[in-house]
Amino acid sequence: MAEGNLILTKNLVKIYPMGSSQITALNKVSLAFLAGEFAGLVGPSGSGKTTLLNIIGSLDSPTSGSVEVLGCKIETLSHREAAELRNRSIGFIFQTFNLLPVYTAYENVEFPLLLLKTPAGQRRKMVMDALDWVGLADRAGSRPSQLSGGESQRVAIARAIVKNPELVLADEPTANLDAKNSHNIMKTMVNLNENLQTTFIFATHDEKVMRYLKRKISLNDGKVERDEIFKPEATK
């Protein structure tokens, strides 16, 4: 991996069998991401952005090509090693929040730290810090069913960042939120990126998100069409 690259993909191909035919979701995608980036994979539905995000997050494996994330070759990882990588270094934010329904906001945020076997005292501080970051310390005892969409997504962000991961992958994080909440969420993530140097990669086709991106990679039919780096409009 070239020095400074957090993620490096080379000729990445992902083909899904679909009955008797096949669908090429990614077609020879080669990309590199540096630590501290705030980048987005954009494009229409079916362009391959979620597939690429899943492969980078070691949730899926490529059909061919190579992906190196934080020094780990994703295509060679076992299930257990991939789980360890996700647990240790990668935070996920989903479109539908994916909070564990029977846990409180506090317990949802605490969960990754339990898997990491973080000591109780340290765990409590980290959870409260994360909830503070997203402005939900006062809702720590609420269950997901008692939270609004914006609050739920903020809890999901707190859960993604609580372990101070090097990389946060966000798949359509604002798709289920109104404009005001979308901006709040994006501002929260920009702050985290700037203050903690956490790398964020989004998969989105939401214009509200794109305004905050520092790098925009446009995908179409599984291929990289454009890779642009610019000063985001929202922070101008």
Add this chain to the structure above:
Amino acid sequence: MIIPKLALKNIYGAGLRTWLNVIALSFSFVAIIFLQGLYNGMSDQVEKATMDAQYAGGQYWENDYDPFDPLTLNDAHRKIPDELQKLISEKEAMPILIRQATIYPNGRFQNALLKGIAPEQNILSIPSSVLAPNTESIPALIGSRMAKSTGLKIGDNVTVRWRDANGTFDADEIKIVEVMKTDVSDIDNGQLWIPIEKMRAMMAMPNEATIIVLEKGSQFKTKVDHWQRKDLEFLLQDVRALFLTKSIGGSIFYIVLLLLAMLAIFDTQILSIFRRRKEMGTLMALGMARSKIIQLFTLEGAIHAVLAAVVAAAYGLPLLIHYATTGFGLPQAADSFGYAMGNRIFPMFTAGLVIGTTLLVLIVTTIVSYLPTRRIAKLKPTDALRGKMT
């Protein structure tokens, strides 16, 4: 320790769904234990009643005696040997003389067994003391089944005809002095109990007997010429065989109940895995290994069984104790079941039964909980997150 904590939290968080499963499973616990306790109680009760009224501590049979062949009764009588007579004198044994006879109740004739018993005996729970008054007539004690089949009642006289030791036919009137209610039909059906001394005189068989009944707990095992020692193992074998057959039937119930319980757990697990696949995807995305997720779901199933055992204990123990002390009423028709059972069965719940059943259900539940979770091993995180099952 994270897996047990998470499992408990998930079970607690599932609320009513958990409790419905737990209650359904607890019914199986209680039903299985109750059913087995009922069979144990029945078996124990029948053995005890049979021993009390018929076998006591074992018997000596005259060599020719075969209770299943009435023709042997003609020769099955012999003078009581000294070693057995000594036991009788010390009230550690009692003789019974058995002969065939014909009775003529209400103008009909009917074959019957005459059984001579010492009125003062207290080895068998037969109210033989009613035969004690020394009157001119021959007092007889019959069971309620015999009374019903012959139409005889207390105070009735009935003609009895017999053959004595010399083959001479003779007849006399006997008087019914008591109708006893007994659970043991083998001392009732077709039998008349009369004082042994009178019977010996009638049969011209002085100091003779057909069987000698030893007192309970008797250790007397001496070999006696022309007499065969029959221990309780032998005497109770028919009763035990009968209950073995019954308990095989009971085991089928046991297995059906266990299968129903397992079906409930299996169904819950399948449903849970199907319904919670997105949650599993989230757990995988958060870095939980598949093996841990399998452990989590298996443990959740097993905890259902543990909770069911606790719930079953909460309402089942008082219920079982109640039935163990007050018994379980049987319909009148129960008399025709063919074994010595009272109007009430007292279920017997041993610690072994309760602990054994609980452990068995826990182990089987854990295995059944594990089986559906194997599907998780094949689950792709991306499919799980999309709510798909691979």
